[in-house]
Amino acid sequence: MHFLKFVLVALLGVSFYSHANAELDDVVVLEKKSGHTNEFNISRSHYSQKIEKIMNSVNESVLPALEMREDPGSWKLKAVLVGIGLNVEAGLGPIISVAAKSRFQLIYTKNGTPYTP
Amino acid sequence: MKHLPNRIIIFLLLTLTVSSCRHRAENSVVPPEWKSESLGEPESNIKLEKSTDRMFDVNAKTLDQMNSGSGKWQLSGMIFELAVSAEGVLGLLMGEGEAAVKTIWLRNDQSSESFVHKIKPISFSFQSKDSPQSIEKHSDLLMEMATASGKVRDPQLLKSNLMFKFNQFVEMGKLLNLSELEQAGWKISEFRQVLSITAEGDVTPGVALGGFIEFEMRWNIENESEGTQNFAGIFSRRKPALDALLNGLVSDLRAIEDEAPAEYEEKGFELEGFYIELGVKGESDFGIASASASAVGKLVFKRNDEEDLVKNKKSLAERSLVSSVNIVSEAPGPVSFTAQSSSNFQQVSRANRNVFRRGLHRALKMGRFFARRASKVESKKWYIKEIEPEFEIAVNGNVGLSTLEGSTALALEFERKDEEK
Numbered sequence: 449m450h451f452l453k454f455v456l457v458a459l460l461g462v463s464f465y466s467h468a469n470a471e472l473d474d475v476v477v478l479e480k481k482s483g484h485t486n487e488f489n490i491s492r493s494h495y496s497q498k499i500e501k502i503m504n505s506v507n508e509s510v511l512p513a514l515e516m517r518e519d520p521g522s523w524k525l526k527a528v529l530v531g532i533g534l535n536v537e538a539g540l541g542p543i544i545s546v547a548a549k550s551r552f553q554l555i556y557t558k559n560g561t562p563y564t565p
Numbered sequence: 566m567k568h569l570p571n572r573i574i575i576f577l578l579l580t581l582t583v584s585s586c587r588h589r590a591e592n593s594v595v596p597p598e599w600k601s602e603s604l605g606e607p608e609s610n611i612k613l614e615k616s617t618d619r620m621f622d623v624n625a626k627t628l629d630q631m632n633s634g635s636g637k638w639q640l641s642g643m644i645f646e647l648a649v650s651a652e653g654v655l656g657l658l659m660g661e662g663e664a665a666v667k668t669i670w671l672r673n674d675q676s677s678e679s680f681v682h683k684i685k686p687i688s689f690s691f692q693s694k695d696s697p698q699s700i701e702k703h704s705d706l707l708m709e710m711a712t713a714s715g716k717v718r719d720p721q722l723l724k725s726n727l728m729f730k731f732n733q734f735v736e737m738g739k740l741l742n743l744s745e746l747e748q749a750g751w752k753i754s755e756f757r758q759v760l761s762i763t764a765e766g767d768v769t770p771g772v773a774l775g776g777f778i779e780f781e782m783r784w785n786i787e788n789e790s791e792g793t794q795n796f797a798g799i800f801s802r803r804k805p806a807l808d809a810l811l812n813g814l815v816s817d818l819r820a821i822e823d824e825a826p827a828e829y830e831e832k833g834f835e836l837e838g839f840y841i842e843l844g845v846k847g848e849s850d851f852g853i854a855s856a857s858a859s860a861v862g863k864l865v866f867k868r869n870d871e872e873d874l875v876k877n878k879k880s881l882a883e884r885s886l887v888s889s890v891n892i893v894s895e896a897p898g899p900v901s902f903t904a905q906s907s908s909n910f911q912q913v914s915r916a917n918r919n920v921f922r923r924g925l926h927r928a929l930k931m932g933r934f935f936a937r938r939a940s941k942v943e944s945k946k947w948y949i950k951e952i953e954p955e956f957e958i959a960v961n962g963n964v965g966l967s968t969l970e971g972s973t974a975l976a977l978e979f980e981r982k983d984e985e986k
Contacts, residue, residue: 504631
């Protein structure tokens with residue numbers, strides 16, 4: 449019985465702490481899915497860690513390929529744009545995951561010509 | 566503790582949990598006066614400030630932790646998009662089939678001007694000298710890609726719709742090249758249209774639900790008449806109406822700038838450009854496309870600070886300015902997005918020019934709000950290079966922050982600091 453009380457009081461404390469910090473911690477993420485938008489509150493630390501991890505992983509796979517390539521002829525690869533799809537998976541707490549498809553765009557220009565969008 | 570009954574603890578626990586959920590749901594709601602339905606002043610709002618700061622800051626801090634390459638290639642830019650939900654909550658936008666975050670890698674010998682984010686994965690540039698054959702080549706390329714995807718159900722319809730859209734776009738580009746715009750303070754620099762191909766073979770303006778190939782057409786405005794002889798009949802009907810709209814818009818921008826110059830700038834940021842979605846109904850009824858309308862393209866206005874043009878402020882545009890602005894919106898009733906018939910389901914309203922100018926002023930205030938928040942972001946390696954708030958226009962001409970569900974309300978573009986490159 450004492451243990452149950454202890455658990456309830458602990459939960460009360462956690463809930464109070466969570467309430468007090470909700471506004472400071474959460475990042476609002478809107479996910480477009482099947483024609484409507486779902487809203488999620490994701491903790492700042494989870495958002496930050498997940499985005500950093502996903503971006504580093506995508507970037508680490510892009511960089512070696514870019515470093516290794518040589519451009520023969522008069523055309524040179526000047527810029528690469530990588531679009532990364534992200535999903536939100538709802539569960540006990542929403543988490544961010546990388547979507548199956550990412551998009552790449554390669555920009556070539558003639559050697560010596562700066563790229564102007 | 567002995568005297569504290571379990572029921573009270575459980576009650577308090579539930580109350581706080583429910584309160585916490587409600588608190589979160591109410592957090593960061595865009596105030597009503599920021600929407601196009603309200604004519605009130607969009608004043609700064611403490612909740613919106615906090616949530617905007619949080620989203621700007623969390624992304625800046627996350628970028629600081631990231632590996633940005635070395636050697637020949639560097640991660641130079643990152644773009645995040647924010648949107649407003651149906652409940653009015655501002656948040657980071659993610660979605661199926663959409664890139665939630667865009668990363669830009671540049672060669673180390675490229676300047677920071679080489680930002681490429683505004684280009685869609687498939688982009689076609691047209692010029693006034695483009696022949697029908699070269700236009701057909703563009704459509705053949707898209708047809709190949711669409712057919713390879715195995716999702717096209719009606720290739721003949723797709724081919725016909727593509728050619729219609731390409732030709733319509735080229736025709737508009739040529740018309741814009743001929744426009745007699747008095748370029749004092751502002752100029753039109755570009756005309757763009759994003760289209761989406763659907764499995765049914767439709768080619769729809771903007772990003773369509775279920776669209777599987779998205780591409781962009783671009784036209785650089787050069788004010789030249791080359792290659793326009795074959796369009797004389799269409800131009801003679803459409804040109805005066807388009808000239809009146811464009812001159813009116815430039816005049817509106819100048820009037821707002823004169824009345825409220827402070828709204829154009831914020832520490833570290835200044836207004837560089839402005840674009841509108843151009844709508845058309847029938848042969849010659851041009852207007853600004855409202856959020857619900859099918860636009861023929863996006864018209865990009867840029868500042869034009871050349872001295873001799875700025876001097877010429879009291880222009881023909883102001884002397885002949887009409888008291889209303891055309892707004893093209895979706896007509897009531899059933900809607901079809903088939904390329905050829907979309908303009909038949911639209912209507913043109915005459916909005917009061919003063920309401921529209923007040924709407925522009927509201928947009929500048931809202932833009933300045935985001936610029937102010939962006940100027941406060943602190944990051945070791947990155948800075949916010951550009952913010953692009955998007956607005957929607959009501960049928961009465963009023964302007965508000967874009968609340969169309971799933972559409973971008975604000976694009977946030979980070980660039981690596983020079984010393985980190």
